[in-house]
Amino acid sequence: MRSSRVWCVSAIALCGLFVAPGRARAQQAPATDPAAAQALRQEISQLRAEFEARIAALEARLSAVGGAGAPAAPAAAAPAAQVPPGAEGLGGPTGSLPVYGGASAASKVFNPDVAVIGDFLGAAGKNRVNPQPGLEMHESELTLQAIVDPYARADFFISFGEAGVDLEEGFVTFPTLPGGLLMKVGKMRAAFGRINTQHNHVLPWTDRPLVTGNLVGGEEGIGDAGISIARLISNPWIFLEATGEVFRGDSGDLFHASQRSDVSFVGHLRGYQDITESTNVDLGASYARGHNAEIFVPPDPGRSTTELFGVDATVRWRPLQRSIYHSFAGRFEGVVSRRGQPEGRQRATGFYLSGDYQLGRRWFTGARYDASERADDPSAHDTGQSLVFTYWPSEFGQIRGQFRRTAYAEGVTANELLFQFQFSIGAHGAHAF
Amino acid sequence: MNIKHIAPVLFALCAVSSAPARAQGKLNVIATTEDLASIAQEVGGDRISIDSIAKGYQDPHFVEPKPSFILKLQRADLLVVVGRELEIGWLPRLIQQSRNAKIQPGAAGYLDASGQVKILEIPQGQVTRAMGDVHPLGNPHYWLDPENGKGIARAIVETLSQLRPGDKAYFDQRLADFSNRLTEAEKRWVAALAPYKGLKVVTYHRSFPNFTDRFGLDVMGYVEPRPGIPPSPSHTLELIQEMKRQSVKIIMVEPYFDLKTPNAIARDTGAKVVVLAPSVGGVKEATTYFALFDYDIATVVAAIQASGAK
Numbered sequence: 001m002r003s004s005r006v007w008c009v010s011a012i013a014l015c016g017l018f019v020a021p022g023r024a025r026a027q028q029a030p031a032t033d034p035a036a037a038q039a040l041r042q043e044i045s046q047l048r049a050e051f052e053a054r055i056a057a058l059e060a061r062l063s064a065v066g067g068a069g070a071p072a073a074p075a076a077a078a079p080a081a082q083v084p085p086g087a088e089g090l091g092g093p094t095g096s097l098p099v100y101g102g103a104s105a106a107s108k109v110f111n112p113d114v115a116v117i118g119d120f121l122g123a124a125g126k127n128r129v130n131p132q133p134g135l136e137m138h139e140s141e142l143t144l145q146a147i148v149d150p151y152a153r154a155d156f157f158i159s160f161g162e163a164g165v166d167l168e169e170g171f172v173t174f175p176t177l178p179g180g181l182l183m184k185v186g187k188m189r190a191a192f193g194r195i196n197t198q199h200n201h202v203l204p205w206t207d208r209p210l211v212t213g214n215l216v217g218g219e220e221g222i223g224d225a226g227i228s229i230a231r232l233i234s235n236p237w238i239f240l241e242a243t244g245e246v247f248r249g250d251s252g253d254l255f256h257a258s259q260r261s262d263v264s265f266v267g268h269l270r271g272y273q274d275i276t277e278s279t280n281v282d283l284g285a286s287y288a289r290g291h292n293a294e295i296f297v298p299p300d301p302g303r304s305t306t307e308l309f310g311v312d313a314t315v316r317w318r319p320l321q322r323s324i325y326h327s328f329a330g331r332f333e334g335v336v337s338r339r340g341q342p343e344g345r346q347r348a349t350g351f352y353l354s355g356d357y358q359l360g361r362r363w364f365t366g367a368r369y370d371a372s373e374r375a376d377d378p379s380a381h382d383t384g385q386s387l388v389f390t391y392w393p394s395e396f397g398q399i400r401g402q403f404r405r406t407a408y409a410e411g412v413t414a415n416e417l418l419f420q421f422q423f424s425i426g427a428h429g430a431h432a433f
Numbered sequence: 434m435n436i437k438h439i440a441p442v443l444f445a446l447c448a449v450s451s452a453p454a455r456a457q458g459k460l461n462v463i464a465t466t467e468d469l470a471s472i473a474q475e476v477g478g479d480r481i482s483i484d485s486i487a488k489g490y491q492d493p494h495f496v497e498p499k500p501s502f503i504l505k506l507q508r509a510d511l512l513v514v515v516g517r518e519l520e521i522g523w524l525p526r527l528i529q530q531s532r533n534a535k536i537q538p539g540a541a542g543y544l545d546a547s548g549q550v551k552i553l554e555i556p557q558g559q560v561t562r563a564m565g566d567v568h569p570l571g572n573p574h575y576w577l578d579p580e581n582g583k584g585i586a587r588a589i590v591e592t593l594s595q596l597r598p599g600d601k602a603y604f605d606q607r608l609a610d611f612s613n614r615l616t617e618a619e620k621r622w623v624a625a626l627a628p629y630k631g632l633k634v635v636t637y638h639r640s641f642p643n644f645t646d647r648f649g650l651d652v653m654g655y656v657e658p659r660p661g662i663p664p665s666p667s668h669t670l671e672l673i674q675e676m677k678r679q680s681v682k683i684i685m686v687e688p689y690f691d692l693k694t695p696n697a698i699a700r701d702t703g704a705k706v707v708v709l710a711p712s713v714g715g716v717k718e719a720t721t722y723f724a725l726f727d728y729d730i731a732t733v734v735a736a737i738q739a740s741g742a743k
Contacts, residue, residue, distance in 0.1 A: 150539060153529065176534035180507070232507065232532065239500040272500040277488070280499060320491040321689050361663050361691075394662060396562055425562070428521050433498045 112146035112154075115426030117201045127406070127414035130213075137162050139200055143429060151176055157199065168199065168223070182230045190222035190251075191230070191243045191268040192286045193310045193333050204329070204356045204390075206402045206420040210370040210382050211350030215337040216308065217254035222266060222288055224251045239272040247290070254306065255290030264290030278319045286310035292340055304340030306375065327358040337375045348373035356388070364390040370406075380409035398422040460596060463509040463536075465520050466493055467713040468576040469546055469585065471722040473513055475611045476586050477593060480600050481511075486527075489714025492689045494566070494661070498523040506531035509542065511596060513589060516545035517552065517573035544592045549584035550575045553642045565659025574711065577729075578643035579619045582722055583612050618723055622730045623648060629737050634683040635676060635704070637690045640711045644729065653681050656695055664694040676702045682742035683733070687711045705740040707732055 119139040123132050140160040147153045152172050159168040171186025189197050195208065196216060208219055216222060226247030233240040245266040249257030255264045266288045274280045288308040311334050318327040334351035350372025358364050370384035384406040391399045400420040407413045460481045464470035470485035477483065484505055487496045493515070506512065506527055514520055528536060528543075535542035552571035560569050575581045590608045594601040630649035637656040645652050654675060658668035675681075682704045684695045688711075695706045709729045710719040719725040 147538065150537070173529060175529045175532060176537060177532070180532045182530060182532050232503070239504055241500070270500075274499065274501050280501075282500075316497075318497060320488050322691075323497070324492050324495050324689065325691060394562075395566060428518070433500070433526075 110146070112144040112156075113427035113429070115143040115424060115429055117141045117143070117424045118422065119200055120421040121206060122419045123416055124418075125414065125416035127416055129408040129410055129412055129414065130406075141168065141199065141201065143426070145427075145429070148172060171228075180232055184228040185226075187225045188223065188228060190224065190245055190247065190266040190288065191228065192216065192222050192266050192288050192308065193268075193284065193335070194282075194312045194314060194331065195333065196221040201422055201424075204354070204364075204366055205368060205386060205388055206400055206418045207386075207404070209333075209352035209354075209368065209372075210384050210406070211333065211335050211352055211372040214372040214374045214382065215335045215348060215350050216310075217252040220252045222247075222251045222254060222264075224248055224255070224264065226263075237273075239270075241270045243268040243270070249290050251290065253293055256293035257291060258303075262291040264288065279315070279317045282312075282314040282316070284310075284312040286312070306337060306339040309336045309338075310334065325358065325361050328356065330355045335372075339375045341376060346376060346378050348375050348378040362392045364388075364392070366390075374409070377409075382409055383407045396424045460510045460593065461508055462511045462513065462593075463505050464513040465515055465524060466576075468722060468725070469513045469515065469589075471713045471725075472576075472582060472585050472611075473589050475722065476590050476604055476607045478603065478607050480597065480603060481593070487712075489710065489712035489719065490688045490716070492687070493519055493712070494522065496520070496523045498527045502527050503530050506536060507533050509533060509536050511542045511544060511592060512536035513544045513546050513592075515573050515576070516547040517570045517575070518568050519573035541592075541595060544588060546585045546588050547573070547575060549588050550581035551578065551584075551643070553646060554639065565657070566661030568660075572639055572642050574640045575643050577641060577711065578647040579615050579622070579726060580647065581643060582615055586611050614723070618726065622726050625730050625734050626650070629734075629742070632683070632737065632742060633679055633681045634685055635672065635681055635698075636685040637687055637695060640687050641685055641709070648730070650733075653679055656684070656686070656690075656698065669694060669698060673698055673701045676704060680742075682740040683707060683736055685709050685733070688715050703740075705736045707736040709733070 117140070118137070119141070121132070121136045121138040123134055138161070142156075142158040142160065144156040144158075145154070152174050154172045155169065156167070157169040159166045167187055169186070169188045171184045171188045174181075174183045174185075177183055189199075191197055193216070195203065195212065200219075208221075212218065212221060224247035226245055228243060228245040230241055230243040233242055243266075245268075247255075247264045247266070249255050249262040249264045251264065257263065266286070268284060268286045270282070270284045272280065272282045286309070288310075289305060292304045292306055311332075313332045315330040316328070331354045332351065335349065337346075337348045337350075339346045339348070350370075352368055352370045354366060354368035356364060356366035366386075366388040368384075368386040368388070370382070370386075372382055374380040374382070384404060386402055386404045388400065388402045390401075393399070398420070400422070402418040402420075404416045404418055405413065406416075459479075460477070462470075462473050462477060462481045462483045464473055464483065464485045466487050467485045467489040470483050473481065474483045486502050486505065487493045509531070512528070514524065528538070533542075534540060537543060552575055554568075555571035556564070556567055556569060560567055576585060586608055590604045593604050597604075626648045631651055632649075633651045633653040634645065635654050635656065636645075636652055639655060639657075639660055642652065644650075654672050656664050656669070656672065658665050676698070681702070684699055684704050684706045686692060686695050686706055686708050688708050692706060692708075698704065699706045708716070709732060710716045710725055713719050713722055713725050715725070716728060718728045
């Protein structure tokens with residue numbers, strides 16, 4: 001209120017400064033020149049109108065900014081609607097009804113941050129083993145994020161494909177638990193390795209490596225409804241974080257729960273260390289266990305299990321003073337799968353190795369080598385190589401081309417040119433590391 | 434689902450280590466930038482320990498949220514942020530993963546330092562990304578006005594006094610001392626640039642509006658066509674034409690931008706490129722908030738004199 005008064009007084013004083021000379025001129029104008037006096041009167045009126053408008057605008061802005069401190073505005077009549085004829089009585093509402101939504105713009109400040117990320121994919125060349133459409137609006141990811149209350153925040157990632165909708169993630173995070181714990185509850189991507197946690201739009205490629213498709217549940221990866229608890233392990237040397245997760249036990253074609261006790265588990269240990277201010281190393285070890293889908297083990301539906309062991313390593317280099325122009329990231333991720341089959345446990349391995357270099361502010365290039373056996377048939381071995389070029393028109397758009405050569409166990413080699421357009425609208429989300 | 438499956442995971446995680454040790458005595462203050470850290474050190478004196486996240490010579494819009502920063506935040510009693518969405522791309526995730534209830538937004542140990550300062554370039558009307566990477570809440574580079582430095586210091590002292598009421602008199606005394614010294618220094622800085630009041634300059638990014646506003650320089654244009662958008666040939670040609678027409682002889686550049694385009698413009702227009710420190714630590718001479726202005730003012734004055742700009 002005080003600041004409002006100060007503004008008003010200041011504005012009126014300014015009015016006075018501008019108007020007073022005008023008045024003075026009016027008084028000094030010869031009475032015998034009615035045209036000049038009339039012009040001055042019009043000038044004064046115009047100035048007065050302008051400053052009244054400015055004061056009104058300032059008052060409005062102060063009201064909006066100052067909240068309780070602003071002058072109280074007259075209470076506006078609440079919007080109302082009438083109960084439709086014939087619907088009254090029998091204990092129902094009568095007379096006017098409240099109208100929800102739009103009653104106050106202030107209520108919208110609590111709306112979550114909203115963003116949509118579009119992912120358009122194209123492919124040229126032949127791939128008889130793993131065909132994908134020539135042109136595809138692969139995904140439209142709707143993101144809704146907000147703070148729930150002083151103790152929690154919520155994140156929703158809803159993925160719209162061309163054919164359907166999927167809740168990719170939807171969870172609440174409790175960042176202020178005692179004991180240095182960070183708990184998430186909901187549906188989420190599991191903390192198995194590095195890229196299983198990442199959404200499509202933050203990958204450095206248009207696709208996911210072969211090892212993801214063959215051993216870690218495909219594009220959806222390990223993602224399920226459950227509870228995740230992560231804790232920092234204090235030590236004088238490095239950043240060390242342990243994560244334990246329990247899920248219902250349904251993750252695409254990887255895990256399937258036939259009964260409530262068929263839960264799946266994921267554990268992850270992450271160590272991170274800055275080597276210099278520009279270079280750092282990120283290491284991880286992961287474990288996952290869950291029950292197999294029934295279709296693979298007819299005699300004992302749902303009781304056979306799959307165990308996954310993973311290691312991951314990332315080396316990053318980004319010179320701080322030129323961080324927007326040059327960077328490098330080298331990634332390795334290896335997975336061992338032990339899958340229960342009618343003929344016994346099948347051991348299959350896979351890995352990828354990649355490097356990505358930022359050539360300039362807008363240009364990136366990278367290469368990836370893939371090799372993976374298949375979980376249900378380790379004798380089947382696929383390999384692949386990719387070259388990637390990416391162009392960033394801005395922070396909110398990306399155009400990417402990827403040449404991919406894949407040699408499948410079937411004896412087929414596929415040479416493909418994949419391309420991608422990504423675009424983001426809405427709130428600016430925080431970047432992952 | 435059986436409880437016996439969950440219990441071991443929970444207990445194992447809880448038993449991994451004891452709660453992290455907290456620094457006693459001094460308040461542990463973390464600032465997102467070196468500018469805020471320098472001001473906090475001025476007013477906090479020996480009652481606080483201070484550390485920062487972004488270096489002064491890196492672009493504060495694009496800081497990598499490294500896990501090592503999580504460890505810093507985990508131990509913080511107070512987090513001071515620039516706000517106005519400067520850190521929106523990297524700070525929220527770090528705060529969330531810090532597991533530190535004291536510094537969550539809205540908690541007593543979270544301070545947005547922009548509450549008592551003059552903010553410029555608050556967009557009016559509709560804001561779209563077609564305008565570039567605009568900040569809907571106004572230009573966040575507000576610390577480059579010493580008067581705003583006083584506002585930042587006041588906000589920090591108010592929060593420190595709430596966290597440590599017993600030290601309020603100490604913080605108040607240091608605030609008064611800091612403000613007085615800043616007022617004196619500001620007279621010197623204003624006087625140094627007074628002969629060039631109204632001089633037109635070009636800057637790379639919109640990092641200096643508060644600086645030019647305070648010290649009487651007039652920003653004629655930008656090397657970036659729009660905030661956050663790299664220079665384009667057509668915009669650069671238009672800028673060169675306009676600089677020639679208006680005889681603009683100074684191009685101010687932040688240390689984290691490539692000098693290729695500014696140098697090309699300078700060659701065509703006869704202007705001088707000056708790399709200024711947008712933050713404490715931006716150049717090695719800018720070791721404190723006072724040294725930041727000492728360096729920038731001296732560098733600009735020297736460049737104006739060398740270029741013969743009027």
